[in-house]
Amino acid sequence: MDDTASNTERTAIRENFYAKIDSYNLAPLWERVHSSVTSGPNSPAKPAHWSYDDEVRPFLMQAGGLITAKEATRRVLILENPGLRGRASITQSLFAGLQLILPGEVAPAHRHTQSALRFIIEGKGAYTAVEGERAVMEPGDFVITPNWAWHDHGNETDQPMVWMDGLDTPIIRLLDANFTEMADADRHELNRPAGDSLARYGANMLPVDWQPISRNSPVFAYPYARSRETLTAMARNGDPDPCHGLKMRFISPASGDAPMPTIGAFMQLLPEAFTTGPYRSVVASSSRRV
Numbered sequence: 001m002d003d004t005a006s007n008t009e010r011t012a013i014r015e016n017f018y019a020k021i022d023s024y025n026l027a028p029l030w031e032r033v034h035s036s037v038t039s040g041p042n043s044p045a046k047p048a049h050w051s052y053d054d055e056v057r058p059f060l061m062q063a064g065g066l067i068t069a070k071e072a073t074r075r076v077l078i079l080e081n082p083g084l085r086g087r088a089s090i091t092q093s094l095f096a097g098l099q100l101i102l103p104g105e106v107a108p109a110h111r112h113t114q115s116a117l118r119f120i121i122e123g124k125g126a127y128t129a130v131e132g133e134r135a136v137m138e139p140g141d142f143v144i145t146p147n148w149a150w151h152d153h154g155n156e157t158d159q160p161m162v163w164m165d166g167l168d169t170p171i172i173r174l175l176d177a178n179f180t181e182m183a184d185a186d187r188h189e190l191n192r193p194a195g196d197s198l199a200r201y202g203a204n205m206l207p208v209d210w211q212p213i214s215r216n217s218p219v220f221a222y223p224y225a226r227s228r229e230t231l232t233a234m235a236r237n238g239d240p241d242p243c244h245g246l247k248m249r250f251i252s253p254a255s256g257d258a259p260m261p262t263i264g265a266f267m268q269l270l271p272e273a274f275t276t277g278p279y280r281s282v283v284a285s286s287s288r289r290v
């Protein structure tokens with residue numbers, strides 16, 4: 001370009017060039033790199049708070065009267081991040097929602113490429129079955145349904161059951177690999193007694209010669225009673241971390257890594273009257289008070 005061209009002329013020539021290459025599906029990276037590569041974290045997701053008792057629960061119960069679980073397939077209110085409206089996401093990489101299962105309702109057996117976790121919020125006695133093992137759930141329990149694992153759930157109690165679903169849907173969407181398969185029967189065949197995976201893999205021992213077939217945890221239900229007992233003992237036995245209080249990672253006992261490769265999960269106890277110190281990281285998280 002001529003060195004004597006004015007800034008206005010230079011801009012016009014460049015804009016003209018950009019317009020010309022646009023029809024060939026070409027674009028100048030130098031015009032975009034500043035917004036796509038920043039010197040620090042720059043997420044569109046915003047901090048947000050949903051009040052379960054005052055806001056979410058009443059709407060969820062209203063939804064229970066508006067649509068059956070069968071009609072809705074999944075009767076879930078999405079916790080949609082205010083910075084990501086329309087994208088069914090709570091963070092750039094995670095979906096979160098609250099699912100209501102009324103007495104007598106079942107979700108037929110299915111499997112999908114998304115990995116899902118579940119924190120039980122309300123109700124006691126409904127079940128989830130994963131790969132042939134059933135777990136009866138209660139508040140605070142943590143349950144995983146790893147990618148492509150058959151699962152079904154139902155509520156045979158007389159109380160509503162609510163849990164928080166967390167899925168890696170945005171990651172799977174990014175990979176164009178979002179699909180599901182319904183089983184022939186409503187319930188997948190049970191082939192192990194309840195509690196088998198926890199007994200087999202969750203007691204600081206593993207069956208000799210056992211080898212993992214995936215990076216997903218071989219334990220799929222982590223009962224709240226055990227998590228709580230651990231945190232309570234730790235609170236009794238030592239000082240809390242000044243930033244985290246008492247915070248434990250859920251792990252796969254086979255690897256020490258997160259129970260599923262794409263989603264981490266934690267259980268945190270804040271002692272009474274404890275105030276956390278300031279802390280920041282690039283990890284996006286959602287939390288639920290039990």
Ligand SMILES: [Fe+2]
Nearest residue numbers: 110112116151
């Ligand atoms: Fe599912």
